Amino acid sequence: MNESLSESDTQAAPSLATYATIYVALLALMAATIVAAYLPLGVFNVPVALVIAFTKTVLVALFFMHVRYSGKLIWVVAAGALVWLAILLSIYHDYLTRDWTPNRISPAHSRSQAPPGNVRRGG
Amino acid sequence: LPVAHHFDDWQQQTDARVLGMWLFLVTEVMFFGGLFTTYMIYRVSAPATFAAGSNHLSIWLGGTNTVVLLTSSFTMALAVYSAHHRNVKHLLLFLAATIALGLVFMGIKAYEYYEKYVDGLVPIRGLSFDVKQLGHGAASEEQQTNDHASGASDPAEAATGEAGPAIDEGKARIFYGLYFAMTGVHFLHMVIGIAILLLFLRPAARGSFTRGNFVPVELMGLYWHFVDIVWIFLFPLLYLIDRSHS
Numbered sequence: 001m002n003e004s005l006s007e008s009d010t011q012a013a014p015s016l017a018t019y020a021t022i023y024v025a026l027l028a029l030m031a032a033t034i035v036a037a038y039l040p041l042g043v044f045n046v047p048v049a050l051v052i053a054f055t056k057t058v059l060v061a062l063f064f065m066h067v068r069y070s071g072k073l074i075w076v077v078a079a080g081a082l083v084w085l086a087i088l089l090s091i092y093h094d095y096l097t098r099d100w101t102p103n104r105i106s107p108a109h110s111r112s113q114a115p116p117g118n119v120r121r122g123g
Numbered sequence: 124l125p126v127a128h129h130f131d132d133w134q135q136q137t138d139a140r141v142l143g144m145w146l147f148l149v150t151e152v153m154f155f156g157g158l159f160t161t162y163m164i165y166r167v168s169a170p171a172t173f174a175a176g177s178n179h180l181s182i183w184l185g186g187t188n189t190v191v192l193l194t195s196s197f198t199m200a201l202a203v204y205s206a207h208h209r210n211v212k213h214l215l216l217f218l219a220a221t222i223a224l225g226l227v228f229m230g231i232k233a234y235e236y237y238e239k240y241v242d243g244l245v246p247i248r249g250l251s252f253d254v255k256q257l258g259h260g261a262a263s264e265e266q267q268t269n270d271h272a273s274g275a276s277d278p279a280e281a282a283t284g285e286a287g288p289a290i291d292e293g294k295a296r297i298f299y300g301l302y303f304a305m306t307g308v309h310f311l312h313m314v315i316g317i318a319i320l321l322l323f324l325r326p327a328a329r330g331s332f333t334r335g336n337f338v339p340v341e342l343m344g345l346y347w348h349f350v351d352i353v354w355i356f357l358f359p360l361l362y363l364i365d366r367s368h369s
Contacts, residue, residue, distance in 0.1 A: 016204065023197040030189050030358075034182070037363035045367065049359040056355045064200045064348045066341075071138070074145055081149040088156040092163050 014063055022063045029056050124335050137338055144342045148349050155353055158305050162360065165301065169294040170365075175257040176290075176298035177364035179244070181235065185362040188231050189354065195224035196351040203344040206337035214327050214340070218320055221347065225317045232310055236303075245303070246296035254292040302361055309357060312350045319343060 033052040041048060062068040067078050130136040166173045202217035239245055243253030323343065326332065332340050 016201075019197065019200050019204065023193070023200075026193045026196075027190065030186075030193065033359050033363065034186060037359065037366040040367040045365070049363060053356050053359055057352050060196065060348050060352055060355070064196055064351075065345055070141075073138075073142060077142065077145045077149060081152045084149065085152050085156045088153060089160050089163065091160055092167075095164050095167070 014066070014069065018063060022059050025059060026056055029059075140338050140342060141345075144345050148345060151349060155305075155308070158301070158308065159356070159360075162301050162305065165294075165297050166364075169291070169297070172257075172290050172294035173298050174365035174368065176295055176302070177362060178366065179242075179257055180302070180362050181238070182362055182366070184231055184235050185358055188228050189358050191224050191228045191231070192351050192354050195221050195228070196348050198224060199344050199347045203337070203340050206332045206340040209333040209335075211327070211330050211333050214333060215324065218323055218327055218340075222317055222320045225313055225320070229310065229313055229317075232306065239299070239303075244295075244299050246300045252292060252296060254290055254295045257290045257295055305357055305361065309350065309353050312353070316343075316347055316350055319346075 029052050033049055036048045036052065037045065039045075061078060065078075067074055124133055126133050126136050130139065198217045198220040202214055202221060205213035205217055236245075240250075242256050243251050244256060246252055320343065323332075323339065327340075
C-alpha cells in the first residue's frame with residue numbers, strides 16, 4: 001500500500017527543472033506582451049496580446065496544474081472549460097448584427113446617421 | 124490514510140477530489156467569462172475611451188503585480204512539489220512565500236485603488252468622477268475604429284493633428300466600472316486563497332500533508348494557478364490598451 005502511494009506521490013509531479021523552465025518562460029512571455037503593446041501593430045495589437053496570454057495559460061495548465069500528467073478525464077474537463085467559454089464569448093456576435101437598431105455598438109456608424117431625435121427637431 | 128466509505132480505495136478518492144476541484148474551476152471560468160464578455164462588448168463600443176482609461180493605469184504597478192503573481196504561482200507549485208516529496212520544511216517555506224507574495228500583490232492593488240480614489244476615477248454614486256483626468260482621446264471613436272480597420276496608425280499625426288473630442292463621462296465610468304469589478308472579484312479570490320493558505324500552515328507544520336496526503340495542497344495549487352491565469356488575461360486587457368499611441 002505504502003509503495004503504491006509513494007509512486008502516485010511522484011507520478012503526478014514534474015521535476016524542479018521543469019517548474020523553473022516554465023517560470024522563466026512565463027516571465028519572458030510577460031515581457032513580450034508589454035513590448036508588443038508598445039509596438040504600433042494596428043489591428044494586430046489585441047490578437048498578439050491574446051495569443052501570448054493564451055500561451056501562458058496553456059503553460060500554467062499543462063505544467064503547474066499538472067494537466068500534462070493527468071488522466072483523460074482531466075483533459076476533457078480542462079478542454080470543456082474552453083469550449084463553454086467560447087460559447088459564452090460568442091454572445092458578442094449578437095451585438096455585431098445590431099447596426100440598424102438603436103442598440104448598435106459599432107461607433108463607426110454612430111455619427112453618419114443622425115439620431116432620430118435631431119431629425120424630428122430639424123423637420 | 125483515511126478513505127471515505129463510498130470510495131473503493133485511496134487512488135479513486137484522490138482522483139475524485141482532483142476532478143471535483145477541476146469542475147469547480149470550470150464554473151469559475153464561466154463566472155469570469157461573463158465579465159470578459161461584458162468587457163469585450165463595451166470595449167468595441169468605445170475603443171478611444173477604453174484606450175484613454177487604460178493609459179491612465181500605471182503599467183509599472185500592474186507589471187510588478189504580474190511578476191509578483193507569476194512568482195507566487197511558482198512558489199505554490201514548489202509547495203505542491205514539497206508535499207509530494209514529503210518535505211515539511213520546504214512545504215512550510217513555500218506556503219509562507221506564496222502567502223507573502225499574495226499579500227504584496229494585494230498591497231500594490233490596494234495602492235492602485237487608492238490612487239484612483241485620489242484622482243476621482245472611482246465610478247460610485249456619491250463620489251465625484253473627474254473625467255478630465257483622462258484628457259482628450261488621441262482620436263475620436265470613429266477615427267480610432269478606422270485606424271484599427273486599416274491597420275494604419277500614425278503617431279506623428281496623432282500628436283500634431285486635432286485631438287479628439289473630450290472623453291465621454293458615461294463611457295469612462297463604464298471602463299472604470301469594469302476595471303474595479305474585474306480586478307475586485309480577482310482581489311476577492313486572492314483574499315480567499317490567502318485565508319485558506321493561512322489555515323494550511325498549522326496542519327502543514329504538524330506534517331499532515333507530508334505523510335502521503337498531499338491532496339489538499341494539490342487542490343489549493345489548482346485554485347491558486349487559476350487565479351493567476353485570470354490575472355494573465357486581466358493585465359493586457361486592462362493595462363495595455365493602445366499603448367503604442369501614447
